[in-house]
Amino acid sequence: MTTKSNANKNWPSTILHIDSDAFFASCEKVVSPYLKNRPVVTGAERGIATSVCYIAKKLGIKRGMLIKDIKKQFPQVVIRNSQYKLYTLISNKMTKILARFCDKIENYSIDESFLDLTELGSFYNHSYTKLGATIKNTIKKELDITVSIGISLTKTLAKLASKHRKPDGLTVVAKDQIKNFLSQIAIQDVWGIGNKTANKMIKLGIKTALDFTNQNINFIKTYFYKPQIETYFELKGIKIYDIILKKEKPKSITRSQTFYPPTKNIKIIKSHLSANIDSAFRQLRKLNLLTNKIIIFIKTQQFIYLKSEINLPCYTAYPLLIYKRIDRELIKIYQPNLEYRATGVVLLNLKSADLRQLQIFADPDKEAKLQSLYEKIDLINQKYPNCLTTGLQTYTKPHKQKKGLFLLNIKV
Ligand SMILES: [Mg+2]
Structure with a gap:
């Protein structure tokens, strides 16, 4: 009997989202290892914190804080100018590592990527926890950067999963775990749902992502528009958004x-x-x-x-x-x-x-x-x-x- 190689009832589709932890600050630590155990903030040239390492976060420093305030309140913090060329270089290295595991990669931003693992399901034996750990270890070993990874059925679920445990997190949400996972996610934390929409949902009694997916589709269509309807299906594990592969860009x-x-x-x-x-x-x-x-x-x-x-x-x-x-x-x-x-x-x-x-x-x-x-x-x-x-x-x-x-x- 022949079976469809990538068919698996728990994984009709598989998307991995990877997000580097405090990326710019981590890159600074890569090139200056003596900063490893010190609080580091980048963005000195702009006067606001653009990236805050986890040691600095523990002190109470947040992204967007004024550098002059940080200097005053936390004199022990190392404040650096941004070195975007360095960050781009390390980001490219990370993409090269990811390409060893999967050829369908969307570089979503300088420190975030989506991978479509659907067709590689049987190749990895659907052991996505193992695969996620291997990717994390490889990046840690070769670049000395920690990342958080989320693996699930859609881009929206994978993005929520990578955010679920940070830093250095790995969250895998298979089809039969979606409901339990969504019950832990506040509706305002769902990727693609802005503050205004979240407030409207809360007024309608939708407090968690699970509350949202528990609604009848006709209710959703009555109260919401296309982007929220797409999010509704994505949260249910029905893939709407494809990985956007890099196209050749024109010269003119x-x-x-x-x-x-x-x-x-x-x-x-x-x-x-x-x-x-x-x-x-x-x-x-x-x-x-x-x-x-x-x-x-x-x-x-x-x-x-x-x-x-x-x-x-x-x-x-x-x-x-x-x-x-x-x-x-x-x-x-x-x-x-x-x-x-x-x-x-x-x-x-x-x-x-x-x-x-x-x-x-x-x-x-x-x-x-x-x-x-x-x-x-x-x-x-x-x-x-x-x-x-x-x-x-x-x-x-x-x-x-x-x-x-x-x-x-x-x-x-
Ligand atoms: Mg990040």
Whole structure:
């Protein structure tokens, strides 16, 4: 008799989530072993604690605390500047170790990954406690970093499991253990459930993750939206979210559009160019990339391309920062006696936005504000395509404006 190799009633799917404990502070201890038994905090350059080792946590120090307060209250604490290149290096080493155990890896952040072990179930004999321990020991031995691992049927359950025991934890939740596990999890601690939703749930009498999964699906559909419905199934052990495997990232992003009728009017040209720029940057953000080199071009009726290259002083994914600069460049290449039929933009020197953590920005506060603003814009535009555009695009879609096009014109 042949059996389906990976079928196991307790493990219809298997996801492992791994989360390094106080990662940045641990990396500091790796390169400075004399700090091993001392309280270490990173983030001196930002003035706030970005990572707090477990010895420092025991003193009562929390992430986000002001460095000046820590210095005053806990003079014994070692406070370090962040060394993101070092953290990225160690993170890459960790990914290489994980790749020995599984080829389906999603690097969720610099210190967190998901592994899809479903197809390897029979290979590991479904002994996930043993596998988790082996991975932990390997990382400890080779990198001297402790991690917490959660293994369960879905991403949501695995993430909750890795958080369940920290630091140096290993929590395995098989199908028949889910209910017991969820009864110990407060609803506000569930991955993907924000404060507002948690409060709404508590008002409805849902206090634990188990209370949530015990509800009838019709009740859930009456009171909640798609993300919570997905979480509901994930918590029940029904896999909704797949591992997102790394795709080849493009070397450049181009957006160009021909318009009709051709025009000499620089306002109309600018309007079309800004629509292309918005679209290119939207794609850039979608791919989690940043750029610091932009080429803009305008094309004449005679198919002559006039272009300008813009090198930015730092990487960004937000065009609001550069519209003024683009305006100046456009004026430079624009010749008033010619008629134009197309505009375009090419984004080059693309880098992963994970480098955001490398603090490559001149003004991190402004960058953080823009990030939050664009996250909202992208969300709204995803739901209502092109609902929010820059005011610069007034001349591109005047018919839409009459219908009530929202123009975004925000000064940051
Ligand atoms: Mg962590």
